[in-house]
Amino acid sequence: MFVEREIELRLVARLKAGDTAAFEAIYEAFRPRLFSFLARLSRRRDVAEDLLEETWLRLVTKAGDLTDDTRLGPWLFTVARNLFASWCRHRAVDEGRIFAFALSWPGALPRESPFESAARGETERRLESALARLPPRDREVLLLVAGEELSPAEAAAVLGLAPEAVRKRLQRARERLGREMHEEQDLLREEAG
Amino acid sequence: MSEMRLRVHDADPERVERIRARCVAVLERRRRAVGSQGSRAAAPRGWLEPAIAVGLCLLYLAEAVTRALAAYR
Numbered sequence: 001m002f003v004e005r006e007i008e009l010r011l012v013a014r015l016k017a018g019d020t021a022a023f024e025a026i027y028e029a030f031r032p033r034l035f036s037f038l039a040r041l042s043r044r045r046d047v048a049e050d051l052l053e054e055t056w057l058r059l060v061t062k063a064g065d066l067t068d069d070t071r072l073g074p075w076l077f078t079v080a081r082n083l084f085a086s087w088c089r090h091r092a093v094d095e096g097r098i099f100a101f102a103l104s105w106p107g108a109l110p111r112e113s114p115f116e117s118a119a120r121g122e123t124e125r126r127l128e129s130a131l132a133r134l135p136p137r138d139r140e141v142l143l144l145v146a147g148e149e150l151s152p153a154e155a156a157a158v159l160g161l162a163p164e165a166v167r168k169r170l171q172r173a174r175e176r177l178g179r180e181m182h183e184e185q186d187l188l189r190e191e192a193g
Numbered sequence: 194m195s196e197m198r199l200r201v202h203d204a205d206p207e208r209v210e211r212i213r214a215r216c217v218a219v220l221e222r223r224r225r226a227v228g229s230q231g232s233r234a235a236a237p238r239g240w241l242e243p244a245i246a247v248g249l250c251l252l253y254l255a256e257a258v259t260r261a262l263a264a265y266r
Contacts, residue, residue, distance in 0.1 A: 015220075017224075018220045018221070018223050018224030018227065019220075020217045020220050020221065023216055023217065023220055024213070024217075027212075027213060027216070031203065031204070031209065032201045032202065032203040033201055035202060035203055035204045036199070036200075036201050036202045036203075039202060040199075045204075045205075048204070049204045049205065049208050052204055052208075052212065053208070053211075053212045053215070056212050056215075056216050057212075057215065057216060057219065059216070060216045060219040060220050060223075061219060061223075063220065063223070064223070064227075124199075124200070127199070128199070131199075143199075147199050
């Protein structure tokens, strides 16, 4: 997925031995994708950076306990996802409710996420915007499978679900994403017309 | 969505460096700790010194008891 399996196995062995060069290689290979995943989940750059830091600290403090055949991608995404879930619980945040509340408040629509505003093309902007409007459960499965190209089995391990449940959730999330994108396109047409 | 690739972003460069430095420090601390534990275990002093001390104490006690018994006889 991110690094070849043989290289990954060697990196895990070296990391377990406390090799900082191995850490650097893993950090460079996974950091941007991990950050993008966390930022799209949380929709906040500061939160994503805090969770990113915590994820990497977990890796180095638990490096000695890693099994020889650890798959770094799923391991890191599992930790990141659990930290995000824990952050949500800690803040007692129900993102869905907050979003619904914000939508019902005139003029108080959530600001564009950094990803939406940075999106270059119109299609990319619509995709980011539609993705941001999905419930976190749908968003995370799409980000893992379609975004990070994890296999359904790997995504299932990250999400703590059965592969079949992941397939169903993925299908539902894809449908919702498609609907969101079409609705926005219709709105744009109406505005233009 | 798979046809439309999402762009990959990164954390603030300063934060990226700070995280790297913290993690490297943790790894180096752990490696030093493991190294010092290993060298202590490998060195004979780790178990030899207490063994000699205990042996000498036992000899001293045995000699003291022997002399005390000899004095009573």
